[in-house]
Amino acid sequence: MYTLDEALGKKINGLCYGNRILLPFKAQLLKVVVESDIITDFSRSSKGIQVVDQKDFLDLYFLEYKRLSDSLSEYEAIKMVLVEEGKDVFDLGNHRKVALYLAEKHQVTIEETEADILFIE
């Protein structure tokens, strides 16, 4: 398992299969934006994203999508506000903004969102 900083620093990619995304670190999600969907409900009854607890990675199912690659263009990101596992969720300094871009061969590139990208927490 990587920390978020390791995954970003070493440019470790995530994976995407259909509506499932696997990220190589563990974190608490606070907000996810996919296209014009703004998802903040991650409870079990949520119809937005199901978070499955895995030992070494973050496993997400985007329940309203069949294939994420059908909906997102190459320039369009899935944007997330998250807090790395083990860090204080109440410390706003630990809130990280991450952008995921779908790439070829099921790869997902993970980048910290730049100031240029519009993303309001």
Add this chain to the structure above:
Amino acid sequence: MLFFVNVAVFASETGQAGDSLAGSSEHFVLPNPFMVLPFILLLALIATGPIFYKHLWERNYHKISMLLGLVTVAYYIVFLNDVKSVEHSVIEYLSFIALLTSLFIASGSILIKVNVKAAPLTNVLFLLFGAVVSNLIGTTGASMLLIRPFIKMNRERMKPYLIIFFIFIVSNIGGALTPIGDPPLFLGFLRGVPFFWVIDNVFVIWLLGILLTIAVFFLFDISNKKKGSSEMVKAKFPVELTGAKNLIFFAIIIVSVFLDPKVLSWVPSLSPLPFGIREIIMFAVAFAAFKTADQEILKANEFDFEPIKEVAYLFIGIFLTMIPALQLIAHESRVYNHYLTQATFYWSTGTLSSFLDNAPTYLNFLSAAMGKFGLDVNKAVDVQHFVTVDDVYLRAISVGAVFFGAMTYIGNGPNFMVKSISERAGIEMPSFFTYIIKYSLPILLPIFGVTWFLFFRG
């Protein structure tokens, strides 16, 4: 509105031949009033779909819009044997979507950074600037170009009202001064309204509308206690522009707006094709702008065709299904034109422009107003006579068509696109109804009421 008031008259007159369609010399048979139902259904679905069955709507809106549009087309061709009405709508749609697409893509390849700390006064100046610019590059161009820097400026203090007022001021009211500003005014220009007539006759009304809206915005904004990001002021320049070469594409689009055989006689007509040189240039510019765009800018703008695709599909349905509604309104307003005052024209054009496309609404009411004086909207000489002698009606129709586009998300093309870009930035925008109930009715309606009281009473 007139349709609902006079539904009995409509029913009794349906099927009688011979009325002139505004914007053409063709004759057509009035449609059955029930053929307004596809349009009402489409509006109802646009209003409720994103709220109650979002993903079902997102997967199927294009099919629904096309299907309802085709129902209207089939009715006109099979039952009324009227191809011309459909053809007119398709021609207007292609002009509309060519302009929107080219401006959307050209602006998506430009990145503007405003490195100024957001505060109420800065925002007021930004919105004033946007209102002026919308007269130079159109409300669509100004909205697409300025919404991202406006969100970035305010990212630390973002609330939905900021976007709503941007829609009010930059995407709608601002563009009331020139024929480039908003499509209905451009249609008027094509019919013979002099280019500078609008600014000469509407400036005071525009100024009042803008100042009142901005004053209300200022009250909202000073109650927003969150501070703008101080990082913004550390930048070297207050404004940075990347992808400036795309401004050339912008210039080409604006110039091409005038490439119409009705404006410049040397421009060849491509009739019977439903588009002209102008539309070909606009689509070519859209293609060139995308192909030559800097990938980093596209990524920073998160460029995606979905917002323009959504507008293209929804508006083909709107343009087609609204044909019966517009024809019935045009007919009715001509039947009752002796009773129609400047106030009726202002409120009727405005109310319908809130939900229908404002360009054909403008043209139909212009036709009705000219009909009061035995003038024909299809004759440029008549239009020029009308604007000099009875210009108060044209003022009422022009202001109503442009201002009221801000009343709903579907009142004007850029409204929907600004909403979509904002949602993709993580901003939770109000629903279709919340927008109307919480913002446009309490804020805009009183302002439009003041406008009526001061300029169009009587």
